[in-house]
Amino acid sequence: MVTAIILMTVDRKRINELAQELADIEGVSECYSVGGSYDLVALIRVRDTESLADLVTRQMAHLEGIEHTETLIAFQAHSRHDLENMFSVGL
Amino acid sequence: MVTAIILMTVDRKRINELAQELADIEGVSECYSVGGSYDLVALIRVRDTESLADLVTRQMAHLEGIEHTETLIAFQAHSRHDLENMFSVGL
Amino acid sequence: MVTAIILMTVDRKRINELAQELADIEGVSECYSVGGSYDLVALIRVRDTESLADLVTRQMAHLEGIEHTETLIAFQAHSRHDLENMFSVGL
């Protein structure tokens, strides 16, 4: 399982449509409009990196109105009360 | 329910300990070490803004090694196949 | 009650019209043209986050000439001579 957080600044006029289009992409588990220096945040959970590459460079590439993206690929998940302390996200 | 995404750059020497300390805070639902221009990303889901204020300005304030934080407060969640198209995160 | 401060850089040719259009939006309690690295600052006070989401992603989305916005969502108000020291903004 690969986890990534995509931070986006977008065309303000398309913010709601875009958020919905992102949310409808398979692999986007959550999509938020946010305050701060970004407009939208998408949480990606896909099976493997082929799927991540496909999502970012093919499916998202066709959406109109995304001005800037920064993709943060997780290489470790940290969870509470974890007996083994940490486990890899299986990136 | 209030959702926030906290982006952090941290002291590299404390990255794993810090990630675990964050993950152990009530209200931090997920914590990832990531590639890109941030080091750690924490997903916060708390009951109301009193809890968010308490988490950010009191509980996180005592952690050593956080150099910079940017808190993105969600004001709308967008989800797939949603009949009503969009629902508020109840921020 | 949700409080937010929206910092904007705008098309200089529309600065006055835009300021007035912003001031006329329900929920914008004050709007200032300012010196510094932003052009306009709007103070938002709305009932709940549904209203904030509506204001930012629908009403402001139709205004012409806003180039960049940064929305600072307040999660705590601090007031003078406050017996309880601090109260939440009820975000």
Next chain:
Amino acid sequence: MVTAIILMTVDRKRINELAQELADIEGVSECYSVGGSYDLVALIRVRDTESLADLVTRQMAHLEGIEHTETLIAFQAHSRHDLENMFSVGL
């Protein structure tokens, strides 16, 4: 009357104390801890620029933990349903 908005990044460990110390300064009408790329926002309303200069360069200068400030001085207030369209803040 002079209006100014002061954006601050601060030492996270002092965020609540600092917010309260700012709120207690005469002339600071409101002080918020916020999400985004700043930590605190103070709204200043003082009689004249002597008072603003005194507040920024003397009173705030003694507070511990303010790392960076950006002072946005308003030169015009825009208000809703305003017969005269716009009035100066009397800066």
Next chain:
Amino acid sequence: MVTAIILMTVDRKRINELAQELADIEGVSECYSVGGSYDLVALIRVRDTESLADLVTRQMAHLEGIEHTETLIAFQAHSRHDLENMFSVGL
């Protein structure tokens, strides 16, 4: 008397015309083309903030070729051998 320093980056092809157009505006006491990360610097000395607001949001708004401005509003002037040490700019 209100003093402000306006830093500008401008369309290189209009730098000289623009400098002259700025210099011809009442209230612009000096205008320089400069080396560094800005192209033009204008010194503004006007009677009151109504005049400053008018100069920045109306007169300068019609000039072609200004790409970015940062307006530094002075809130205190410091002068040499000053018996009273400091005097307000009467902003």
Next chain:
Amino acid sequence: MVTAIILMTVDRKRINELAQELADIEGVSECYSVGGSYDLVALIRVRDTESLADLVTRQMAHLEGIEHTETLIAFQAHSRHDLENMFSVGL
């Protein structure tokens, strides 16, 4: 196989020692001192993300003099004359 490019700015006084220490870490396939806005670039090729997490958050965490890092995790390799056009890096 996981590929990552780590961009670093470092303490100038330790640039050569640090470059050698990085080059000696298992998984760092190449390390260059470079001109531009970074000082060192390390190419990482490791078996899986557990190894990447270990390299970045444990082995590199103990090196003295690294001031800032940006980790670019590859999610697709593109190669010349490739019959299948593209193949995943097997991240």
Next chain:
Amino acid sequence: MVTAIILMTVDRKRINELAQELADIEGVSECYSVGGSYDLVALIRVRDTESLADLVTRQMAHLEGIEHTETLIAFQAHSRHDLENMFSVGL
């Protein structure tokens, strides 16, 4: 005659003392504390570049509390109703 505008961010605790120390340097014709992303602005008018070099690298070098400076050296002054349209500042 050489004209330069020096933009400074300074230690907030020394802002008034520093402004006065700058104002007392021969060649500093005006010094302002300002709102915006800088704290102090000094206008320099000196006879020649030897004097400017001396002022910046020797006299200002001994002042405590200046954190960052950006020196904008004017290479042309533009003035109103100027018969010859423009004259060099004689830099």
Next chain:
Amino acid sequence: MVTAIILMTVDRKRINELAQELADIEGVSECYSVGGSYDLVALIRVRDTESLADLVTRQMAHLEGIEHTETLIAFQAHSRHDLENMFSVGL
């Protein structure tokens, strides 16, 4: 032998085509689509600086969709278990 790392932000809609076009250029030994604040990273290994100049200013200049590039030219390669400790990249 000259080694350079070229960091690129590109038009998202052309990311895959561009990556392949880069990979097909003689001298580009590897090309990756990456997460983080860049989109593509190309590793260049050419015989001499004439070849590097030709690659960057002629061959890459004709590719559509590259928005920003930063070329990091290696001036030293550091390798593991190296008897001579370090050798020049023969730049």
Next chain:
Amino acid sequence: MVTAIILMTVDRKRINELAQELADIEGVSECYSVGGSYDLVALIRVRDTESLADLVTRQMAHLEGIEHTETLIAFQAHSRHDLENMFSVGL
């Protein structure tokens, strides 16, 4: 004699033509295409500031493809084995 270093980012498609056009301007003593966060660097050596102003605001203003310039005006040259330690560039 006035010395200045002009740092430029330019339209990649015109980098070679532009470099040659710059080199052909009287007063440009050297012009380099460079790696790093700039594309071209021009060294200017002209008789006086009138010539510098003319070069930057008139001759360079007509060149196509220059996106951003930063002009660093030298106010002192430091040379090796210099009996008088330092001499002014006669700016």
Next chain:
Amino acid sequence: MVTAIILMTVDRKRINELAQELADIEGVSECYSVGGSYDLVALIRVRDTESLADLVTRQMAHLEGIEHTETLIAFQAHSRHDLENMFSVGL
């Protein structure tokens, strides 16, 4: 022959001493204190990249007071009235 331009921000208190120390390094052909967002600019002309690596990572590494450097390595020199139009700097 390798040509490089090194842009530096330095400790203001050491600007003159540092400029002289740089100028005294073999391979530094010119060193200027400049106005703008950098403090010092050094022009490097050395025989080969071994010499450049030695100069940047060994000789300059021991100088006190250099806060930030950006090394622009030239990969092509463009000169006036050049019969062959362009020649490589022999980097």
